[in-house]
Amino acid sequence: MSLRVFEQRYYELAKSCVANGEGFGIVTLNARNEVGGNQAFARVGTAVAIHSFDAPEPNIFVLDVVGEQRFEIVESRVRSNGLHLARVRWLPPEAKVAVRAEHAPLVALLRPVVEALGESRFAEPYDLDDATWVGSRLTEILQMPRAIKQSLLEINDAELRLKTLAQLVARGSAAAA
16 A cells, blocks of 8 residues: 655654664554544554655655554554554464355456556455455455444454455445545
């Protein structure tokens, strides 16, 4: 994903991460808490590595990041500048699981998007035979409420994620981004 970083606390974080070759965590901000001290975050997020960066203007970074590993927030605190820091528990990667024949329509939905957008949207390797990869990429690109998207990404069962996505697509609750 591409991030345009301009808010001072995040700019300083990005600058430090770029300088030290480090990544950071991304966590969904719960609805209606986007401003102020009462921000509430989802309990599961993703650690990302900075794939590339640019500084097109002073105090602005454009980062291309790639998700590496999911984590669960154990404890968090807020710095005086408003930056949230957390102690996390790393979640094990999901096992590779073959896509069942019943979910072939989901692969058919994703395939042209992957072919059209390729590296500009998805990190290689592409694995349209892996239920975890397919479910995660569909969750990323389909338009749906933030809470549903977060719930799908928290599921530790690739088959259940695909079943849920199939139901959402069948109901028309999600449309390609």
